[in-house]
Amino acid sequence: MTADKAAPAHKGQSGESVRQHNLSTVLRLVHLQGTILRSKITATTGLNRSTVSDLVSELSELGLLVEKETVAPTGVGRPSLAVTATDNIVAFSVNPEIDATTVSAVALSGRVVTKERRLMRSHPTADNAIAVASEMIAKMSKELEPGTRIVGVGVSVPGQVRSSDGVIRFAPQLGWVESAFAAALSQETGLPVYLGNDASLGCIAEARFGAAKGINDAVFLFAGSGGIGGGVISEGRTVSGAAGYAGELGHIRISSSKQVDYSGFPGTLEALVRRNDLLDIFKLYVATDEELDAEIRSTESTKAKRLIEDQIDSLADGISTLVNIFNPEVVVLGGFLTSLFEFAPDQLISKMKRGALAAASERVVIRKGALGSNLLVLGAAELPFEALINAPSSFSLTDA
Amino acid sequence: MTADKAAPAHKGQSGESVRQHNLSTVLRLVHLQGTILRSKITATTGLNRSTVSDLVSELSELGLLVEKETVAPTGVGRPSLAVTATDNIVAFSVNPEIDATTVSAVALSGRVVTKERRLMRSHPTADNAIAVASEMIAKMSKELEPGTRIVGVGVSVPGQVRSSDGVIRFAPQLGWVESAFAAALSQETGLPVYLGNDASLGCIAEARFGAAKGINDAVFLFAGSGGIGGGVISEGRTVSGAAGYAGELGHIRISSSKQVDYSGFPGTLEALVRRNDLLDIFKLYVATDEELDAEIRSTESTKAKRLIEDQIDSLADGISTLVNIFNPEVVVLGGFLTSLFEFAPDQLISKMKRGALAAASERVVIRKGALGSNLLVLGAAELPFEALINAPSSFSLTDA
DNA sequence: AGATACTTGTTGTTTAAAACAACAAATACA
DNA sequence: TGTATTTGTTGTTTTAAACAACAAGTATCT
Numbered sequence: 001m002t003a004d005k006a007a008p009a010h011k012g013q014s015g016e017s018v019r020q021h022n023l024s025t026v027l028r029l030v031h032l033q034g035t036i037l038r039s040k041i042t043a044t045t046g047l048n049r050s051t052v053s054d055l056v057s058e059l060s061e062l063g064l065l066v067e068k069e070t071v072a073p074t075g076v077g078r079p080s081l082a083v084t085a086t087d088n089i090v091a092f093s094v095n096p097e098i099d100a101t102t103v104s105a106v107a108l109s110g111r112v113v114t115k116e117r118r119l120m121r122s123h124p125t126a127d128n129a130i131a132v133a134s135e136m137i138a139k140m141s142k143e144l145e146p147g148t149r150i151v152g153v154g155v156s157v158p159g160q161v162r163s164s165d166g167v168i169r170f171a172p173q174l175g176w177v178e179s180a181f182a183a184a185l186s187q188e189t190g191l192p193v194y195l196g197n198d199a200s201l202g203c204i205a206e207a208r209f210g211a212a213k214g215i216n217d218a219v220f221l222f223a224g225s226g227g228i229g230g231g232v233i234s235e236g237r238t239v240s241g242a243a244g245y246a247g248e249l250g251h252i253r254i255s256s257s258k259q260v261d262y263s264g265f266p267g268t269l270e271a272l273v274r275r276n277d278l279l280d281i282f283k284l285y286v287a288t289d290e291e292l293d294a295e296i297r298s299t300e301s302t303k304a305k306r307l308i309e310d311q312i313d314s315l316a317d318g319i320s321t322l323v324n325i326f327n328p329e330v331v332v333l334g335g336f337l338t339s340l341f342e343f344a345p346d347q348l349i350s351k352m353k354r355g356a357l358a359a360a361s362e363r364v365v366i367r368k369g370a371l372g373s374n375l376l377v378l379g380a381a382e383l384p385f386e387a388l389i390n391a392p393s394s395f396s397l398t399d400a
Numbered sequence: 401m402t403a404d405k406a407a408p409a410h411k412g413q414s415g416e417s418v419r420q421h422n423l424s425t426v427l428r429l430v431h432l433q434g435t436i437l438r439s440k441i442t443a444t445t446g447l448n449r450s451t452v453s454d455l456v457s458e459l460s461e462l463g464l465l466v467e468k469e470t471v472a473p474t475g476v477g478r479p480s481l482a483v484t485a486t487d488n489i490v491a492f493s494v495n496p497e498i499d500a501t502t503v504s505a506v507a508l509s510g511r512v513v514t515k516e517r518r519l520m521r522s523h524p525t526a527d528n529a530i531a532v533a534s535e536m537i538a539k540m541s542k543e544l545e546p547g548t549r550i551v552g553v554g555v556s557v558p559g560q561v562r563s564s565d566g567v568i569r570f571a572p573q574l575g576w577v578e579s580a581f582a583a584a585l586s587q588e589t590g591l592p593v594y595l596g597n598d599a600s601l602g603c604i605a606e607a608r609f610g611a612a613k614g615i616n617d618a619v620f621l622f623a624g625s626g627g628i629g630g631g632v633i634s635e636g637r638t639v640s641g642a643a644g645y646a647g648e649l650g651h652i653r654i655s656s657s658k659q660v661d662y663s664g665f666p667g668t669l670e671a672l673v674r675r676n677d678l679l680d681i682f683k684l685y686v687a688t689d690e691e692l693d694a695e696i697r698s699t700e701s702t703k704a705k706r707l708i709e710d711q712i713d714s715l716a717d718g719i720s721t722l723v724n725i726f727n728p729e730v731v732v733l734g735g736f737l738t739s740l741f742e743f744a745p746d747q748l749i750s751k752m753k754r755g756a757l758a759a760a761s762e763r764v765v766i767r768k769g770a771l772g773s774n775l776l777v778l779g780a781a782e783l784p785f786e787a788l789i790n791a792p793s794s795f796s797l798t799d800a
Numbered sequence: 801a802g803a804t805a806c807t808t809g810t811t812g813t814t815t816a817a818a819a820c821a822a823c824a825a826a827t828a829c830a
Numbered sequence: 831t832g833t834a835t836t837t838g839t840t841g842t843t844t845t846a847a848a849c850a851a852c853a854a855g856t857a858t859c860t
Contacts, residue, residue, distance in 0.1 A: 012425050012445035013418045013847090019817065022412050029410055039837065045412035048819050053838070077836020078826040160759040169759045217642040232725075234641070239634045241727025242617040245760040246634075251724040253717050253755065256655035256667075265720075265755055267656075317653050320665075324651040325632075325725065327641025355653065355665055359560040359569045360645040413818090419846065439808060448848050453809070477807020478855040 022047065023392045026055045030065050030085050031389060032208055034110050037070070039080035056083055063149070064089060064108065064392060085109040089388075089397070090144065092153040092191070093380040094133045095198075098122060098173055098225075101129055103136040105144065106381035108151075108388075110209065112374060114140055126168070126179040134188035141400045149397040152192035152384030153185060154201075156376040158226055161195045163244030168195065173226040191398055194383035198222075200247050201379030202334060202369070203231025204238060209378055210370035211332045219328045221249055221319070222369070223335035228270040232326055254317040269318035273311045275336050281307050293339040309347065312340050316348050319366070320355030327360040334369040341366060422447065423792045426455045430465050430485050431789060432608055434510050437470070439480035456483055463549070464489060464508065464792060485509040488548050489788075489797070492540070492591070493780040494533045494555040495598075498522060498573055498625075501529055503536040505544060506781035508551075508788075510609065512774060514540055526568070526579040534588035541800045549797040552592035552784030553585060554601075556776040558626055561595045563644030568595065573626040591798055594783035598622075600647050601779030602734060602769070603631025604638060609778055610770035611732045619722050621649055621715075622734035622769070628670040632726055654717040669718035673711045675736050681707050693739040709747065712740050716748050719766070720755030727760040734769040741766060 013021075025045055030036055042052045059065050066084050073079040089108040094101065099122050104115040118132060137153065144150075159171025166182025186193040196204075203220040212218040212233065220231045230249025232239040239246050250270035257267040264271055279287060281304045282295045296308060319331055333341050341348055345366070353361050371378060388395045413421075425445055430436055442452045459465050466484050473479040489508040494501065499522050504515040516536060520528070533555075541550065559571025566582025586593040596604075603620040612618040612633065620631040630649025632639040639646050650670035657667040664671055679687060681704045682695045696708060719731055733741050741748055745766070753761050771778060788795045 010425055010429055010444050012422050012447035012451075013413070018413045018418050018847095022818090025410055025412050042837090044410050047412035049837070050820080050839075051412075051818050054817085073827060075836080076828045076834080078824090078838065080837060160757065162759075217646075234634060234639045234646075235637065237635065237637075239639070239726065241634070241760070242729040243727055243759070243763070245757065246617075246725060246727040248724040248727075248757055248760060251757060252652070252721045253654045254656070255653075256657065321652045321721075324648040325646060326639065327643055327646040327648075329642040357560065357645065357648055357651060359562075359643070360641070360648060363643065418818095422847090442808090449808070450810075450849080451847050454846085473856060475807080476805075476857050478809065478853090480808060 020391065020393065022051070022055055023059060024389055026052065027059055027064060027085075027392050028389050030059075030083050031108055031110070031385060035082050035084045037074070037080040038067070038083055041083065059392060062392060064388075087111055087113070088145070088148050089151060090148055090400075091151045091381040091384040092137050092140070093377045094137075094153060094155040094185075095376045095380060096124075096129045096133070096155070096157070096174065101132050101136070102377070103133055103140065104377045104381070105140055106377060108385060110378070112377055114143070115377065116140065123175055126174075126176045126181055127184070129174075130181065130185050130188060134185060137189050137191070144400040146400075148400040150191060150400055151388045151395070151397060152194060153189060154380035154383035155181065155185070155193065155195045156198040156201045156380040157181070157195055158198045158224075158229075160245050160248075161197050163195075163240065166193065166195045169245075192384065192387070194387065196380065196383055197229065197231075197244075197247065198376055198379075199229025199249075200231045200238060200240070201382065202229075202371075202375045203233065203247070203332075203379075204382050205371055205375050205379035206332050206334075206369050207233045207238075208382065210375075211367050212330050215328075215330050217326065217328045218330045218332060219249070219319075219322050219326050220332045220369075221315075221322075221334070221337055222375075223250075223273065223275060223337045225275055227264065228273060228337075230322075232328075234326065249318070249322065252318055252321055254314060254321065269314065272314040273318070273337070273340070277307060278311070278336065289336055289339070292336055293342075296336075296339045296343055308340065308343055312344055312348050313351055315340055316351035317355055319348075319352045320361070323352065323356040323361050323364055328364060331364060331366045332369050333366065334375065338368040341368065420791065420793065422451070422455055423459060424789055426452065427459055427464060427485075427792050428789050430459075430483050431508055431510070431785060435482050435484045437474070437480040438467070438483055441483065459792060462792060464788075487511055487513070488545070489551060490544065490548055490800075491551045491781040491784040492537050492553040493777045494537075494553060494585075495776045495780060496524075496529045496533070496555070496557070496574065501532050501536070502777070503533055503540065504777045504781070505540055506777060508785060510778070512777055514543070515777065516540065523575055526574075526576045526581055527584070529574075530581065530585050530588060534585060537589050537591070544800040546800075548800040550591060550800055551788045551795070551797060552594060553589060554780035554783035555581065555585070555593065555595045556598040556601045556780040557581070557595055558598045558624075558629075560645050560648075561597050563595075563640065566593065566595045569645075592784065592787070594787065596780065596783055597629065597631075597644075597647065598776055598779075599629025599649075600631045600638060600640070601782065602629075602771075602775045603633065603647070603732075603779075604782050605771055605775050605779035606732050606734075606769050607633045607638075608782065610775075611767050612730050615728075615730050617726065617728045618730045618732060619649070619719075619726050619728045620732045620734070620769075621719070621722075621737055622775075623650075623673065623675060623737045624735050625675055627664065628673060628737075630722075632728075634726065649718070649722065652718055652721055654714060654721065669714065672714035673718070673737070673740070677707060678711070678736065689736055689739070692736055693742075696736075696739045696743055708740065708743055712744055712748050713751055715740055716751035717755055719748075719752045720761070723752065723756040723761050723764055728764060731764060731766045732769050733766065734775065738768040741768065 067081045085108040087107040090105045093104040102117045105113040160169040168179045182193040216236045218233045228250030231247045255267040485508040487507040490505045493504040502517045505513040560569040568579045582593040616636045618633045628650030631647045655667040
């Protein structure tokens, strides 16, 4: 099972589909805000008070949200009720890495209920990861509060995912090729499983809950040891492409360099802004982003500074291309790109503006991601939540 | 007046808005197809027969479309009625160039009713162009068939347009800077005026009526004497960015070249794939795309072939970056890029695939544009038509 | 040629859901 | 304490899509 494709174009709207749409709209609003006043729902949706009342009570009866009396009254007039997404609806988030797998339970309210990281031997096979994940999900399911219901499982994949059938096409760091991951994990867990590219999911998370909350046009660049990934939000929608492979922003070409000491495409952003090059110059084998950040902040080495500045220039070139293409409001950086940015923000910004059209770049803001280690946890959980939100009244939940 | 921004997110749907949506859906379907059977409308919208009947008759009463009996019956059963967009609703299309302005009247049916090109002294001022365009519109209005009603005016601008208020920010070839073009032309003509970037409009035209008809994810690259422009359709929507400046695909960086004989950004697609370089090598001062195409096809000069091949390689680099970013189904080329493609399609395709991710590039098709000289005519007319289609029952039309 | 199956348009009725209206509840402020 | 203000609640109205039954027209089969 995987995320649905966009609704077919030229579709008419019947009475029933309107109801579904409105239920979705209200539930989405509550999910995004965590808690929201009913009067606020009325205002933002433009629906009638009584209609909102009806919609909210239908969603309450479905057990998806709860109405409480407001504690702190808001002003003149009868106090409005607070509508909260329940903690009793959870999605599992599975985040495989090279040497570990993290599984979390995330509530519809946005709360990360539990989070467990299990170390594994390096480069596990896909079957291996599926076995570990399903075992962890089974264990964690039992530990959930009684009455909790499960929406499904979202998996962040460091590689290319075919969205139509949940197949991992190629995950270079893990060495997985053509794995029917979603089907297999769904088989093991009995739950619907949805896959997404890690950077795309990070992008979704930052756009909904983090640094680009409320922004309709944003570009994301996340970097880790495996390279640079990205995502794009255009007019509030993620740009996913014909088959779901869009957003490979690390592979944009910014130089004619023909370097050969690199397995990917020479001259691309990912080839010129490399975490490993930084580690090398600091003589580190492995390091967390925090450790690397500390080195970058404190270094006195001219050679290191030179490398950092070169990488900043390359990053700026990449961003200016993206700004020309997307004209975003915000560019969000994650991973060690944040450290580069904070090393010399003015250098990055001015170089970027020199390579970008004035009109497109004049209002762009570059900022760092806000979700930290919960980035992929929240991002992956959004996949099952999205499915639930798109069909609140007919979605079938599994008892924990 | 300009094109509206996307509808606010989190908007609920009332009964009336559903009706508007359904009227829009039907009218859009008819507009895109020119003529369509009522049974086909029923099938594609999923609405009930009787509902479609009602919607079509409301649109007929508004004078936007006509029902006729089918001439050639389609098969078993009662023949369905043919629904046709009327020729009595027209939009004006204004296409300013360096040395001429073209004004056309385009019917909702897609027919180009009239088209007139007026030569002007080189590099007219914006006021100049406004005066000429409004005079031509006034004259052509009188010549329209009696009973014809006018939707508005769409203008293709070779430069950056701020979509929120119809201001031309910068049109380098024309030398226009910060011109409130839409407001001024609207003042002169008494008609609503909408502006769009020329490449974006070409993109819309090819996506709706041309080489990417029915495709939901497509990338467009158009080249002329002024450089390379582009546009992107993602999940059926144009990517326009926060302020409407997105799609400057000519300005993506593909090389670290620091060449100085160029006014734009060195190392970008537009700097490396230049029409003028081709003209120079063929010792031409000016030439139509057809003339240039003939030269490219027939040349025996090794030097010329070398330049052409270099440009093909650069174009391929640009396309591979775009394929990695957007994962489109189709890449449409226009202007002299078509000639480059046809000179050595295999070279272009293989070089592109070498620079693009296998998953994203495996199903991409590169093809030439299909609309020829009507590209911008149809594209610009889509702006007013879109406004009409989005509000069929409340849009106020002007009598010719 | 005539009967039959099939598809579509038409008309009148039903239904679902949002809007509306009137009132009650709960707060702030004069 | 009284009044204005805002919001929730309840019962009624309205709108538009769905539904159902029938009529119209075409193709196919015998």
